Amino acid sequence: xxxxxxxxxxxxxxxxxxxxxxxxxxxxxxxYLFWYVQYPNQGLQLLLKYLSGSTLVESINGFEAEFNKSQxxxxxxxxxxxxxxxxxxxxxxxxxxxxxxxxIFGKGTKLSVKP
Amino acid sequence: DTGVSQNPRHKITKRGQNVTFRxxxxxxxxxxxxYRQTLGQGPEFLTYFQNEAQLEKSRLLSDRFSAERPKxxxxxxxxxxxxxxxxxxxLCASSSRxxxxxxxxxxxxxxxxL
Numbered sequence: 536x537x538x539x540x541x542x543x544x545x546x547x548x549x550x551x552x553x554x555x556x557x558x559x560x561x562x563x564x565x566x567y568l569f570w571y572v573q574y575p576n577q578g579l580q581l582l583l584k585y586l587s588g589s590t591l592v593e594s595i596n597g598f599e600a601e602f603n604k605s606q607x608x609x610x611x612x613x614x615x616x617x618x619x620x621x622x623x624x625x626x627x628x629x630x631x632x633x634x635x636x637x638x639i640f641g642k643g644t645k646l647s648v649k650p
Numbered sequence: 651d652t653g654v655s656q657n658p659r660h661k662i663t664k665r666g667q668n669v670t671f672r673x674x675x676x677x678x679x680x681x682x683x684x685y686r687q688t689l690g691q692g693p694e695f696l697t698y699f700q701n702e703a704q705l706e707k708s709r710l711l712s713d714r715f716s717a718e719r720p721k722x723x724x725x726x727x728x729x730x731x732x733x734x735x736x737x738x739x740x741l742c743a744s745s746s747r748x749x750x751x752x753x754x755x756x757x758x759x760x761x762x763x764l
Contacts, residue, residue, distance in 0.1 A: 642690065643692050
């Protein structure tokens with residue numbers, strides 16, 4: 536069965552420190568990969584996605600994720616976090632034979648950035 | 651454009667009652683999705699419409715659940731004979747080819763079944 540595992544439920548970090556949020560998936564077919572973010576009291580928003588091509592994808596606010604097919608991972612990284620990055624982050628996959636919006640989500644990782 | 655709108659924001663009901671939620675997608679988005687999210691879990695896909703056609707349904711969508719999108723615009727999700735296990739946040743999202751199928755989520759309807 537397809538699944539997404541986010542290894543850390545909570546990640547506390549200090550402002551300006553680097554962060555990595557881990558995501559592993561299992562699937563027997565080709566996948567599309569996504570990171571969504573949910574800021575406090577807001578809806579889910581797409582942060583970045585990998586569909587094909589370069590395995591390193593970036594967001595407009597400094598996050599990046601790298602698709603590693605051999606390790607079935609799609610970890611999210613940021614070299615220096617801000618207080619405003621405090622949010623819950625969800626990794627998700629969509630299998631090629633399903634609609635791109637039929638996503639399988641992980642349980643989420645709560646990132647809390649402290650001053 | 652005001653984004654994806656969901657109503658009501660909160661719904662409290664007694665076990666056995668029927669409830670209906672509404673989702674208004676971003677105008678001109680032809681695809682509409684329903685998800686359910688319980689505490690401590692990620693969202694789970696329920697069903698998907700392209701225009702008025704319901705194209706995919708999850709096994710999570712029991713016979714007590716029905717979704718419609720009669721004119722290809724707004725959608726409703728009805729739960730009949732609610733059970734305590736139905737308590738969750740129900741999320742709606744929409745997308746279109748013009749946005750490269752990026753999903754835009756609403757803020758959700760929080761259902762509490764007592």
